[in-house]
Amino acid sequence: MTDIAPLIKRSLVDQALEQLRWRITEGKWAIGERLPTEPELSAELGISRNTVREAMRVLAFSGLIEIRQGDGSYLRSMSDPLGTMRVLSHCSLEQAQETRQILEVQAIGLAALRRTEHDLKVLRVALDASAALYHGDLEAYISADLVFHQYLVDAAHNTALSELYQYFSAIVGAQLRQTLNITPRRQAVFDLHTELLDAVEQQDPQRAKSLCRQLINEP
Known part of the structure; x- marks a missing residue:
């Protein structure tokens, strides 16, 4: 349904x-x-x-x-730029996933091609912070996870994509909150984040995009 x-x-x-x-x-x-x-x-x-x-x-x-x-x-x-958030706030879980597939997956494919050493350093720090919170307080983990994903999009070095994702991040957080409140957090799912960062570091856009799709479908 x-x-x-x-x-x-x-x-x-x-x-x-x-x-x-x-x-x-x-x-x-x-x-x-x-x-x-x-x-x-x-x-x-x-x-x-x-x-x-x-x-x-x-x-x-x-x-x-x-x-x-x-x-x-x-x-x-x-x-009114805040009108964008009003529209986004009306989307359903299915719509949020579809939008992430279009926006985030493509951005991460670009990030795998364009990332710098500085990007990788920032991403590793953000991922470590997220890992430390994964099995703890849900809101703290979601905040840390959103930072990591924003840095991934930022690594595409496209200011328009970064700005769009920043607007959309509230919906990503709501999606995670809705899903993780009813689904136990599994280490195997978090490990996909590590694999995703490895693919970006290795400049493998196809693998990075594939892993991102997995994360969106199974946060």
Whole structure:
């Protein structure tokens, strides 16, 4: 059966953000225009003023709006990088695996061709840190594992891929969390990480990509 549940649950603030971003995208307000007040938005969206306030803070942090103390909020931009995370947070486990197959596998194939000695040194340190946590606290292990995988993608020396993977890493973490909460951690699975790093060091892109696929299918 296909897993269709979102990997990251949506909060009330997330729902408010979705409605506000939709209005911005649809051109409800022009750049430079003053937005409705919090009470007005609260009534329009049917949500509490506190929820509206938190959503507006997120929009200000992402650069979409400017909050002027004592004056109000003004639209600054219609391009929202945090909207990428909103879309990603709705993906299912199956969708996350498919996306990793496209993004991470190809990046690691490039990493095997382009890695430097400095990359290998950083990767070994990251893998050792991850190994020390593999049978311990789950959240600590996931954090360390994400660092290792980010360094692998970084070794491709493609800033666009690195940036995309950094956005996607929250979904990778959610995927690992969902899987490892119900599946016992096995040393044989972790050992695939060591084999993967060996393939990158030996500049064997086909083997590196094959091992990466195994890890994605069986974290």
